[in-house]
Amino acid sequence: MKAKTVAGKKKLPKSFKVKTTLTGKYADQPLFKDKIERANHILKTVGLPKV
Amino acid sequence: MLDNHYNVNASPDFQTFEFVSTGQKGNITKVVRYSEINVKGFYNLGFGDTDPITGFLSDLTVTNNGDSQKVLATVAATLYAFTNTYPDVTVIATGSTEARTRLYRMGITNNLRTIEKDFFVFGLTETGWEPFSKNISYGAFLVRRKL
Numbered sequence: 001m002k003a004k005t006v007a008g009k010k011k012l013p014k015s016f017k018v019k020t021t022l023t024g025k026y027a028d029q030p031l032f033k034d035k036i037e038r039a040n041h042i043l044k045t046v047g048l049p050k051v
Numbered sequence: 052m053l054d055n056h057y058n059v060n061a062s063p064d065f066q067t068f069e070f071v072s073t074g075q076k077g078n079i080t081k082v083v084r085y086s087e088i089n090v091k092g093f094y095n096l097g098f099g100d101t102d103p104i105t106g107f108l109s110d111l112t113v114t115n116n117g118d119s120q121k122v123l124a125t126v127a128a129t130l131y132a133f134t135n136t137y138p139d140v141t142v143i144a145t146g147s148t149e150a151r152t153r154l155y156r157m158g159i160t161n162n163l164r165t166i167e168k169d170f171f172v173f174g175l176t177e178t179g180w181e182p183f184s185k186n187i188s189y190g191a192f193l194v195r196r197k198l
Contacts, residue, residue: 012061012132013128013132015056015057015058015059015128016058016059016060016061016128016132017058017059017060017061018060018061018062018063019060019061019062019069020062020063022060022061022062022063022067022068022069023062023063023064023067025062025067026067026082026084026108029107029108031082031084031086031097031108032084032086032095032097032098032099032108032110034110034147035095035097035110035145035147036086036088036095036097038145038191039088039093039095039143039145039191040088040089040090042143042145042175042190042191043088043089043090043093043143044089046175046179046180047179047180048090048141048180049173049179049180049181049193050180
C-alpha cells in the first residue's frame with residue numbers, strides 16, 4: 001500500500017528512529033499467522049463495522 | 052500515560068517496529084508488525100517477543116517484566132506512527148490468549164479518552180462490532196484513524 005502521511009503529522013516523534021535493518025528482518029518468519037487467519041475469519045463471518 | 056513509552060525502531064515502511072522492554076526479567080526485544088489481511092486496507096496488529104536464543108518471534112510468551120502499561124503505551128505509539136503513514140487503513144487486533152485480549156481491553160479502557168480523540172474504536176461481541184465501551188468483554192478490537 002502506498003504511504004500517505006496524515007496532514008500536519010509528518011514529524012516523527014523523537015522516540016522513533018527509522019532503521020533500514022528492519023526491512024526484511026523477519027521475512028523468513030510467518031509472523032503472527034494465527035492472528036492474521038483469525039482476523040480474516042472475523043471479517044469474513046462478522047463483516048465490517050459501520051464507521 | 053500514553054506518552055510514557057519506550058524508544059522505538061521503525062522500518063522505513065512503518066509496518067514493522069522493534070523496542071526493548073526493560074524490567075524485572077531483563078531486556079526483552081518486542082516486535083509490532085502490521086500485516087495487510089485479505090480485505091484491502093485492513094491490517095492485523097501482530098505483537099510478540101523475540102526469543103533471545105533463536106531470534107524467533109512468539110506472541111504466546113508471557114513476559115511478566117513488570118512494565119505492561121509502558122509496553123501497551125509503546126504499542127499504541129506504533130499505532131499512531133503507522134496510521135500517520137497510512138491514515139486510511141483499519142487495524143484489527145486480537146489477543147493471542149484470553150488474558151492478552153483482556154490486557155488489550157484494559158489498555159484501551161485506561162486511555163479511552165485520549166484514544167477516542169484520534170481513533171474510532173470498536174469491540175467485537177457475539178452480535179457483531181459495536182463502539183467500544185468500558186466494562187464489556189470483547190473478542191477483538193478494531194480501530195480507524197479519525198481524519
